[in-house]
Amino acid sequence: MANCDGGYTCGRCGEYVPTITDSELYLRYVMGEVPTESLLSSPERHIRCCPEIAQYITDERFVSVVDEDPDSDKRLRPSEEVCSRELLVTAAWSRLQEVPMVGGALEEYLLPGLTPPMVKEPEEPEAETPRPRLGPENRIFW
Numbered sequence: 001m002a003n004c005d006g007g008y009t010c011g012r013c014g015e016y017v018p019t020i021t022d023s024e025l026y027l028r029y030v031m032g033e034v035p036t037e038s039l040l041s042s043p044e045r046h047i048r049c050c051p052e053i054a055q056y057i058t059d060e061r062f063v064s065v066v067d068e069d070p071d072s073d074k075r076l077r078p079s080e081e082v083c084s085r086e087l088l089v090t091a092a093w094s095r096l097q098e099v100p101m102v103g104g105a106l107e108e109y110l111l112p113g114l115t116p117p118m119v120k121e122p123e124e125p126e127a128e129t130p131r132p133r134l135g136p137e138n139r140i141f142w
Ligand SMILES: [Zn+2]
Pocket: 010, 011, 012, 013, 014, 015, 045, 046, 049
């Protein structure tokens, strides 16, 4: 995110990942699967280079991808699972396409109801725990 203009190379094909809209990492972030802290440290990949996730994008603007890996091929998965995954991934993808046009904080692009997962690094204790904000519930007089 800090280096939007510079971009990164894809961990699978080695080519440049030109924009955030092509980034599988950011796609998974919007889906709430990647902690914010990991965006800078995780490898970039083209969405197309990750058929295991790209196969779930069912948007007419996206040329569909087939995953030939029997471990992740959605054609071998239960249809309910595939359906809900398609809804999620497609919604996230569609949202990701808006980022360059709308701008703003990336957190705003998380799908509604999702929060980024906490980083799970065993060697590093969690420094920040989100604190519940206390409202002025102790107000008695108007
Ligand atoms: Zn690639």
